[in-house]
Amino acid sequence: MTTALLVIDVQESFRRQPIWSLTSNPDIVGAVNRLVEHARANGQPVIWVLHTAPGTGGVFDPALGHVRPMAGLAPAAGEPVITKTSHNAFTTTNLQQLLTERGVRKLIISGIRTEQCCETTARVGSDLGYRITFVTEATTTNPIAHRDAPEDLTPEELLADPRTLRTEDILARTEFMLAGRFATIRTVDEVTGAPALETVG
Template identity: 40%
Template sequence: MPDPQTALLLIDVQQAFDDHSAWGGARNHPQAEANIARLLQTFRESGPMVVHVRHASTTEGSPLAPDQPGYRVKPEAAERPGEPVIVKHVNSAFIGTSLHEQLQTMGIRSLVIVGATTDHCCSTTTRMAANLGYQVTFVDDATWTYDKRHPDGQVMDAELVHRVNVASLSGEFADIVMTDDLLAGIRAGGS
């Protein structure tokens, strides 16, 4: 059973990310949503807190704008009544939101982070969470990103972008785990 002071934080698991071309092309971890669903089920069954984060873009025409179909949550991460939903407008789920205050009120000291995208909102939120004193677990195969074009024109593969970002988080800002290992730890009684 996960520690009751731990929350699963689902970041931007929204339908806009189904349009790979809008985000740079190919993506890594096609199984990320399935892994998120497995983690979500386990956290719901075990009792710890689940917190959803949605990105509501203020950029006109953005697929993540609240009036666009892409704003909707993917079915694998559908919110349930009673689960807090934080709406953010920037990369960090802590900026301009009540996330930190809500977590403090609930007695949450540890976060398990999943979602999109590795190098933007997941990384930024992870770094800030660690700086705020949370113990952070970043689930490698329950996050994903897309190919990125460097200013010099070179396209960097999504898996490389993902791995470099995860390596930058490892140890300094978060413990890095895979879904199966985290679930095995929960079943064994750890968090």
């Protein structure tokens, strides 16, 4: 059973947002690179996914130039780089076709944001029949404002609001929801330290 690594939305767009100062994992690039190096060393496909919102004028609008992998990440020649406009990496892309062509039935998921595009991709992937490994340590997220909070809170105001959902709670909730249902939770060390028995071809 061939395994592929998905790197979801680890893109410069997020660094352009003030809330990036509150990210739960400032070293996400380092964690992702460890997974990428391990996948490449073992002949496993690496597929890069970038989120776009064309025509919006925001940080996810490709016209602004921020829809590219974060500094320190570099897709290798031949590694697919696909763009999506939905939360999950399947609905608006040819991801499933790419996986089928490569004989992939098992996915390792990393990226931004933990509970949003990463978790949603894990759920959809599981429903499509893929075996999912979710590497929370190679994801990141930020505090989430209460539904009744103003939309333009500064990072400081967001943290000061007692109704704000903290990153540690978000990470825990995602793991609780995925484990035993949609995915197996693993650390970077667990993924990179395990013998690679599943390679391309």
